[in-house]
Amino acid sequence: MKLIILDRDGVINQDSDAYIKSLDEWIPLPGSIDAIARLSKAGWTIAVATNQSGIGRGYYDEATLQDMHDRLLQLVAEQGGKVDLIRYCPHAPDAGCDCRKPLPGLFRQIADELDHSLDGVPTVGDSLRDLEAGCAVGCTPYLVRTGKGASTEHKTLPAGTRVFDDLAAVVDHLLES
Structure with a gap:
């Protein structure tokens, strides 16, 4: 199995310091x-791992989050793919x-559910x-410059971090490898 784990806000969809609190605020980034x-x-298994502390902070509920994730699943399916x-x-923090x-x-939850080493x-x-x-x-880190990535790029990154403009550029790289 070829597995990839994606963050959500700032990688797949626009991020906001005020949190993504509704389906209307969940806006996919171009190309994601x-x-x-x-x-x-291309045969990859797609997993998403995302902090959603807005739930713990009372900004939105799990049903609203599910609506956002359903939209993600729907949009990817319309393009012939799937989020696994x-x-x-x-x-809250x-x-x-x-x-x-x-x-x-x-x-670890993803590794256990998929019975796959990371x-x-x-x-x-x-x-x-x-x-x-x-x-x-044990994952290999890829930083994208979308979301908070442009500012993160100037921090001390984990060894071996690869930096790309956006998720589409990461995917181009992986599919060419």
Whole structure:
């Protein structure tokens, strides 16, 4: 199985410091849906690992989050692909959970559910915590410059981090490899 783990906000869809709180605010980044579909059609298993502390903070509920994820699944399906698994952390930062990135709990959930090692699995994020969570379980980090990525690029990145303009560029690279 060729597996990839994607962050959501800032990688697949627009991000906001005020949180993505409604389906209307969930707006795919240019090229991201097509990129996911192309990777899926090439035989990759697509997983999403996303912090959604807006739930724990009371900004939106799990039904609203599900509506956003249903839209993602629908748009990718319309392009002939599929997202195989979405895992999210609903907890506020002070909840003490192990699933909020940069902790690797979401990645472990994905590994367990898919019964797949994460050694060398590409993980794509726009923030340091996305990359750190993946690296903690052996993933290969890919930073995109979308979302918070342009500012993250100037921080000390995990060893071996590859930097691309956006998800479409990462997918182009993976499909050419």
